[in-house]
Amino acid sequence: MQEGMIERSHPFRQNGISLISQLQQIQQEHGWLPEPELRRLSAATGEPLIEIYRVATFYKSFSLAPRGRHRVTACCGTACHVRGSAGVTREISKLLGVKPGGTSADGRYSLETVNCLGACALAPLVVVDGEYHGNITPAGTRKLLKKITGPEAGNGAAAER
């Protein structure tokens, strides 16, 4: 092992708090990781900005862009997959006009996919603004989203960011 090259562990624990925890704190506060905050973190810890971005882009839970006011999360875990989550996700994506992982240009919606929410009995599962909805079918997506889209929403109402 090239000592010192990849085993640069201790600098990551500035003030006893790991870089990941610090990023989690920033994300908690802002809902995402704004660049000025990351620059500030770099200056405060002496950690190169590129390292911070390396960690921020490696882990799935970090977002480098602001997320929508309404958050839709479709589970694409194995149990949900075998019960048709791919079709459900596709319909939601069309209805909101947002690709999985994306946010609409007007900042209204974002659509995320996750692997298993631990409620596989209710598969396929969709979470709308923190509320769990089970046994969703492609045909059921329009009704499901009405609460956030309003009754008049059509296909791909908002253009993608």
Add this chain to the structure above:
Amino acid sequence: MEALQARLKTPADLERYRAAIKAKQETITHRLSVCGGTGCAGGGSARIRDYLQDYLARRGLSARVALRFTGCLGLCERGPLVIVSPGEIFYQKVTAADAAEIVDQTVLKGELVERLLYTDPLNGEKYVSANEIPFLKKQSRFLLGDNWRLDPASIEDYLGLGGYAVLAGCLDGLNGAEIIARLKASRLRGRGGAGFPTGIKWAEGREAPGDQKYIICNADEGDPGAFMDRSLMEGNPHSVLEGLIIGGYAIGAGEGIVFVRAEYPTAVKNIRLAIARAEEVGLLGEDILGSGFDFRVSVSVGAGAFVSGETSALIRAVEGQVGEPRQKPPHLAQQGLWKKPTVVNNVETLANVPLILRLGTESYSGIGTASSKGTKIFSLVGKVNNTGLVEVPLGMTLREIIDDIGGGIKGGKRFKAVQTGGPSGGCLPASLLDLPTDYEALSEAGSMMGSGGMIVMDEETCMVDLARYFLAFLKEESCGACFSCREGIARMLEMVEAITRGESSPGQLELLEELAAVVKEASMCGLGQTASNPVLSTLRYFREEYLAHLVDRRCPAGVCRDLISFRIEAGICNGCGACRKSCPAGAVEGKKKEPHRIAAALCTRCGICLETCRYGAVLKE
């Protein structure tokens, strides 16, 4: 419960405290356990709890009726669940509107609320007691069984059930080597995936030179479609913590870390609470129970990366770095967290430790098969009637689990395959249903025990699509450090995708097998080494299905969108117009009361027309 006046300083203090808790519990006449597991919480069980709490207060019953919000009770399919004891009366599909009736009828009058009882879908029988329901009766719930008997936020509940007695016994009468000898004798194997003997791992940790050592609980649970560890962490966090403290004592570690994924906020909250409570009463911290053993535990929250569940990657993640695996040796027992000797164990492995020491190694190793001892929790999901967590003795056959406990396939369809071991595992066909769930038997069949995911599939699941699904998952999750894993998985995915589109040719299957073998051989960590299993096992058992895609350009399960089409049977369609109105692509045309047609060029094959038609006029071909 009155707050404890001072930290417990001796094992006798602990027993006195336990006796006080039990005495206090005697004044309780009834207990209502409301399931707070994810499935039930998704169904609104928190509101049921609030209503119950409110109603109990209004009826002046709060002092003698205890209300608990528990971890997963297992039968998620029928949630929200409420268990009333005594009698272990099992109420299912409960709503907030039922709360008052449960209190008035069952608690006050001792009468049943018939409509909330469980009816078995197979034999049509009604069951009253949780212990009689076939789904639960056929299990051996050593680890999960206490979930409904305790409030995860209450250390008193855990102590009332005899918790931490094993820890006290270890600190008082056994040294680390003796504990390890018992674990070795129990033949416990790791539940995180690889099945490595825990006693041997602990011995390596203990023998490693150095006075600063760590023990880490791996609660990253990355298998998409499995939630065993989550349920233990949420439902019985003290059992995991007790195992971790015993492990720390056995190997000589002063610090324990629970690495838990951020996607499990309740598990994070409950384990944090358990640690804080254990510190308060003196079961963590300095000089635990006067033994001279100091031990602290902290929680590290992951940021979401499947590969970070691999031990060396996990250590980097705990250190705050990018969670990529590294080459071993040096082994973690020599060089782990902050380069100190470190032992990493899975949640369920640790929960087994107090159980083994309580039951005694002999009774424990009486459970299971020759090479696989104890019980295993499986997350039984997919196209099965009773979805949920099942804990069974290792060695129970797949058939017993799926048919007897799971109640067979949903909707009277035919069983096609069961996938075990998550993304590292494989798909097993009907001909292997009598295979015992034993580490070796599953591996020989081309699958894996893994962490306990068990996904049941019927004739409407396409095996090629499933292989594609796992490859897509693994491509996303590969850290990219090894060429074979990074490129190999991506190329396998491309090949399988081409097959699902009907754009492949017969020689491709052999090429796929060859590539799969290379990825297996040439990758550094477990992710790459097992990434080929979903492809290889489906090729081994479901080759005809691949050939149907390749040669006939047909997806027999009707899943792969490029190979299916929808058609309206004019003889059945009565022109009600429901499909026309529901079609998001505007692909259905036809006049009212006249047979409709689907314009193939516009159709996106979403299947909504098929789902909407009440007359069975829409056909998928």
